Amino acid sequence: MSPAATTANAADPTEVERASLRTDVSLAGSILSRAWPLENFIAVNPLGALEDMEFSAAVKKAGEALGARGTLSEEAFRAFHFEGRILDDHLLEALESRHSDLLSGPRIELGETWFNPAELLLCDLLTGRPAPPPVRTNTMPSERIYPQVAEIVDEQTSKWCSAFLDQDSAGWRMPGREQGFYAAWSDLAPRDRSLPPAVREALRRLPGSADQALLEALDRMGIARAQRQSCLQAHVTRMPGWVAHVRWREERSDSIDLLAYLAMRTTYESCLIEAISVKAESIASNKETTSDSRPESSDERAARVANELRTAQTASHAELATASRLFSRLPVEDRAFIWLEAYESGYRNELLSRLGRPARQAEFRPRAQLVFCIDVRSEGLRRHLENAGAYETSGFAGFFAVAIRFQKLAGGRPTALCPVLLEPRNRVSEVAAAGADQAALREIAGHNRIAGAEDGFHEAESHLASPFVLAEATGWAKGPLAAARTLFARPYSKLRGRLKDRAIRPAPTVIDVESGFSLEERLLFAEVTLSMIGLTQGFARLVVLCGHGCTTDNNPYKSALDCGACGGNAGSPNARTAATILNGTELRATLADRGIEIPADTWFVAASHDTTTDRVTLLDRHLVPETHRDDLLGLVQDLDRASAGLSLERCKTMPGAPRIATAERAARHVEGRAGDWAEVFPEWGLAGNAAFIIGPRSMTRGIDLARRTFLHSYDAAIDTGGEGLETILTAPVIVAQWISCQYYFSTVDPVIFGSGTKVVHNVVGGFGVLAGYGGDLKLGLPWQSVADGDRLVHEPMRLLVVVQAPLDRIDSIVGRNPLLQDLFGNGWLALAARASEEEPWMRHTESGWQPWTRTEEQNDQR
Amino acid sequence: MIRDDLTRMTKVEVVVSGSEAHSVREIFRSTGATGFTSLSGVSGFGHGGYHQGRLLFNDQATLELLITVVPEERVDALLAGLKPLLKESSGVMFLSETFVSRPEYFR
Numbered sequence: 001m002s003p004a005a006t007t008a009n010a011a012d013p014t015e016v017e018r019a020s021l022r023t024d025v026s027l028a029g030s031i032l033s034r035a036w037p038l039e040n041f042i043a044v045n046p047l048g049a050l051e052d053m054e055f056s057a058a059v060k061k062a063g064e065a066l067g068a069r070g071t072l073s074e075e076a077f078r079a080f081h082f083e084g085r086i087l088d089d090h091l092l093e094a095l096e097s098r099h100s101d102l103l104s105g106p107r108i109e110l111g112e113t114w115f116n117p118a119e120l121l122l123c124d125l126l127t128g129r130p131a132p133p134p135v136r137t138n139t140m141p142s143e144r145i146y147p148q149v150a151e152i153v154d155e156q157t158s159k160w161c162s163a164f165l166d167q168d169s170a171g172w173r174m175p176g177r178e179q180g181f182y183a184a185w186s187d188l189a190p191r192d193r194s195l196p197p198a199v200r201e202a203l204r205r206l207p208g209s210a211d212q213a214l215l216e217a218l219d220r221m222g223i224a225r226a227q228r229q230s231c232l233q234a235h236v237t238r239m240p241g242w243v244a245h246v247r248w249r250e251e252r253s254d255s256i257d258l259l260a261y262l263a264m265r266t267t268y269e270s271c272l273i274e275a276i277s278v279k280a281e282s283i284a285s286n287k288e289t290t291s292d293s294r295p296e297s298s299d300e301r302a303a304r305v306a307n308e309l310r311t312a313q314t315a316s317h318a319e320l321a322t323a324s325r326l327f328s329r330l331p332v333e334d335r336a337f338i339w340l341e342a343y344e345s346g347y348r349n350e351l352l353s354r355l356g357r358p359a360r361q362a363e364f365r366p367r368a369q370l371v372f373c374i375d376v377r378s379e380g381l382r383r384h385l386e387n388a389g390a391y392e393t394s395g396f397a398g399f400f401a402v403a404i405r406f407q408k409l410a411g412g413r414p415t416a417l418c419p420v421l422l423e424p425r426n427r428v429s430e431v432a433a434a435g436a437d438q439a440a441l442r443e444i445a446g447h448n449r450i451a452g453a454e455d456g457f458h459e460a461e462s463h464l465a466s467p468f469v470l471a472e473a474t475g476w477a478k479g480p481l482a483a484a485r486t487l488f489a490r491p492y493s494k495l496r497g498r499l500k501d502r503a504i505r506p507a508p509t510v511i512d513v514e515s516g517f518s519l520e521e522r523l524l525f526a527e528v529t530l531s532m533i534g535l536t537q538g539f540a541r542l543v544v545l546c547g548h549g550c551t552t553d554n555n556p557y558k559s560a561l562d563c564g565a566c567g568g569n570a571g572s573p574n575a576r577t578a579a580t581i582l583n584g585t586e587l588r589a590t591l592a593d594r595g596i597e598i599p600a601d602t603w604f605v606a607a608s609h610d611t612t613t614d615r616v617t618l619l620d621r622h623l624v625p626e627t628h629r630d631d632l633l634g635l636v637q638d639l640d641r642a643s644a645g646l647s648l649e650r651c652k653t654m655p656g657a658p659r660i661a662t663a664e665r666a667a668r669h670v671e672g673r674a675g676d677w678a679e680v681f682p683e684w685g686l687a688g689n690a691a692f693i694i695g696p697r698s699m700t701r702g703i704d705l706a707r708r709t710f711l712h713s714y715d716a717a718i719d720t721g722g723e724g725l726e727t728i729l730t731a732p733v734i735v736a737q738w739i740s741c742q743y744y745f746s747t748v749d750p751v752i753f754g755s756g757t758k759v760v761h762n763v764v765g766g767f768g769v770l771a772g773y774g775g776d777l778k779l780g781l782p783w784q785s786v787a788d789g790d791r792l793v794h795e796p797m798r799l800l801v802v803v804q805a806p807l808d809r810i811d812s813i814v815g816r817n818p819l820l821q822d823l824f825g826n827g828w829l830a831l832a833a834r835a836s837e838e839e840p841w842m843r844h845t846e847s848g849w850q851p852w853t854r855t856e857e858q859n860d861q862r
Numbered sequence: 863m864i865r866d867d868l869t870r871m872t873k874v875e876v877v878v879s880g881s882e883a884h885s886v887r888e889i890f891r892s893t894g895a896t897g898f899t900s901l902s903g904v905s906g907f908g909h910g911g912y913h914q915g916r917l918l919f920n921d922q923a924t925l926e927l928l929i930t931v932v933p934e935e936r937v938d939a940l941l942a943g944l945k946p947l948l949k950e951s952s953g954v955m956f957l958s959e960t961f962v963s964r965p966e967y968f969r
Binding site for chain 2: 012015016017018019020022023024026027030052211250251257397401403419421422423528723726727730731732734815816817818819821
């Protein structure tokens with residue numbers, strides 16, 4: 001040791017205790033994923049923190065922690081079996097997959113009849129008493145001894161979180177908010193006259209820091225160190241919505257964190273309990289709650305199955321005991337996972353069998369090549385466009401590999417337009433096109449006038465006195481306008497659009513990529529993007545990069561319908577940026593030196609697909625060379641035909657859409673839905689998503705995939721090093737898995753993982769919704785995003801990833817990415833692959849690649 | 863000795879997944895560490911096999927190396943926070959003696 005080394009000082013025990021507390025808080029909160037605010041509604045797997053566990057184990061853990069259901073109920077699965085959606089073969093396949101040891105056991109005699117184990121297990125699956133729903137077992141102290149206290153704690157939580165987290169949408173701003181949550185709350189809380197005087201008095205003596213307050217509150221309730229994390233987790237899981245959003249905020253701002261949130265809750269709980277004189281000892285020693293309902297025992301299951309098989313009268317005790325032993329090896333709560341796998345088999349086997357017979361593709365020089373987002377909604381448009389003419393379409397993540405922070409011409413806050421897996425890497429601005437400076441100034445002035453008028457109106461609405469004057473002054477017009485908006489949604493929407501166009505005349509603009517990207521960055525982007533799509537030669541005269549967004553009115557979940565790869569925003573700026581880069585002459589010259597030669601007569605055009613109206617708008621048309629005008633006109637006509645065809649197809653699935661419709665009527669109808677402020681089903685979004693296909697379009701061209709598959713173009717022959725496939729598997733597949741899980745869990749438990757019915761939603765603070773006026777912040781998607789009444793529109797299945805690439809390449813990529821090992825190894829995703837179209841589909845399993853069971857066996861037999 | 867004018871301190875290095883890095887940074891901050899260095903997208907080989915380094919479109923799935931230097935009196939608090947966290951994750955921690963030339967930066 002150096003002689004000059006300083007003498008070690010003693011550690012401060014308080015500091016040690018606080019650090020330990022902070023970690024307990026962090027671990028208690030880690031069971032929940034973060035929830036983004038509504039304006040950037042990012043789909044997440046609500047059980048993302050449990051992805052290192054096997055899927056069924058994670059679902060069971062979530063059931064105990066949150067009381068949430070992780071699969072459809074057995075009754076729901078049995079109804080699908082009754083309808084023929086799930087077949088006995090699917091159940092047998094799932095039993096074979098999960099419990100092959102049981103199936104290979106000896107035959108069992110029941111009353112002089114011999115049965116295979118499969119027959120008995122099948123009977124149990126179809127007739128056994130359903131497993132009881134999950135129950136949240138770890139509860140707050142007050143929940144067990146004084147539930148009214150827990151309800152008051154929840155009310156206070158909702159009130160203070162709503163006030164503090166408000167994003168300046170409320171007329172009243174919480175005093176002291178700039179000091180942070182704990183300081184602001186501890187200053188105001190003692191003045192709350194809804195609380196008993198003793199509690200207010202206790203709140204006046206709160207310490208200056210949140211960690212000290214939390215330690216004192218736990219101490220007041222007699223929570224020992226060993227019980228601390230469990231107690232904190234009970235508070236976390238009591239209102240998971242608020243916690244999920246606080247966890248998102250704490251990573252972006254110092255103003256609130258989970259520790260301060262828990263300090264508030266436990267302070268209320270401990271003070272209220274103290275005020276009603278409940279002994280702390282009785283809290284700490286109180287047993288955790290247990291559910292009264294118990295699953296059917298294996299003996300009961302054996303007796304029930306014997307009865308169903310009409311052998312109950314003659315079966316001996318010994319025979320029933322043998323059957324009981326079989327059932328004891330398949331716990332009741334595991335049956336739902338067999339049903340889930342069977343449910344998935346039906347869809348997956350059918351999909352793979354169709355992909356196994358690719359349509360022969362005619363050799364043609366495409367009129368244009370169009371690159372769409374991988375979003376499942378693009379599949380329908382691509383299919384209709386390919387039917388409309390000689391077009392070649394591809395799929396790529398809708399941010400088109402440009403992770404940008406975008407500044408609109410009109411100003412405002414720049415928007416991050418990239419997957420949330422990434423931080424924006426380049427700052428890009430929209431600027432006036434050459435010679436359009438005056439027009440741009442007029443457009444900006446128009447935006448400012450509209451924004452000023454809207455701000456003034458909202459300010460008048462929220463001021464103390466002016467609403468009365470406002471009602472007098474504008475009420476005569478507001479009422480009829482509201483009626484017109486409701487009864488004549490489409491004409492009203494068109495009129496409003498025209499008025500807005502008059503007020504804001506769009507100026508021709510361009511994307512300034514040279515300020516945002518160095519030439520080397522642009523080259524990297526071009527190489528990566530074109531190689532990953534498989535578009536490195538044979539360019540058409542027009543190559544369209546088509547982003548997407550939605551049009552919907554009065555819909556807090558608009559962002560959920562926009563592009564997930566663009567962080568819940570419309571992807572037009574990304575498409576414009578990418579097209580601008582690829583049209584650059586300097587870039588093309590250098591790119592040619594690197595082996596990708598874009599012909600001089602190829603022009604990249606940006607476009608936007610409106611997923612609600614199915615319309616495709618070509619952007620920056622003023623930049624298209626005169627030589628390409630005719631190509632463009634032909635493309636516009638074919639896009640219009642494709643859009644109308646897609647609208648007709650979609651109308652068959654939309655609630656309230658005309659039963660018999662022409663393409664024109666369907667187009668008008670979807671336009672009306674987009675402008676209707678009372679429409680709760682503007683479109684189905686990504687409902688139905690079930691598979692992610694990575695391969696050339698020849699695998700899927702000519703097949704109606706019913707807008708259920710993410711389609712990512714990939715050519716294994718070009719990507720010999722596997723970098724492209726690794727990028728697809730570690731980014732677009734991950735975003736798709738989040739989306740898939742969001743839809744899955746919002747469907748299987750719409751109350752805890754979904755946001756329930758839209759009918760009672762209240763937007764709070766601009767960042768979330770509540771059901772009614774209080775309670776927990778709602779997570780996930782509304783019921784109207786996944787179902788129409790009692791009819792499920794989304795089939796809750798785990799995502800199947802389908803890859804056409806050498807299997808050893810896939811193994812190598814999975815082997816070096818622990819995230820993929822978790823997702824594929826723990827059953828969060830399924831993986832099917834084949835090296836080429838001539839090879840059979842193989843299933844990725846723990847023991848290596850196996851034939852895709854029955855499908856491949858049947859194909860072999862043909 | 864060349865180290866005579868240096869001050870002895872403790873260096874803590876933590877390797878965790880990108881999704882857990884925030885919790886580690888919070889512990890650094892709350893226990894009085896005056897700064898830290900963060901290296902994202904680190905690759906390597908360990909008990910969990912090979913870990914890929916930087917991914918093109920995913921900043922969160924890769925491992926992150928976080929380094930901080932603290933005086934002796936802060937080490938216990940730092941460990942009290944980090945040890946239970948790492949027990950629940952696949953991360954690792956290295957603690958070593960180090961010497962700094964500007965101790966006032968670390969107090």
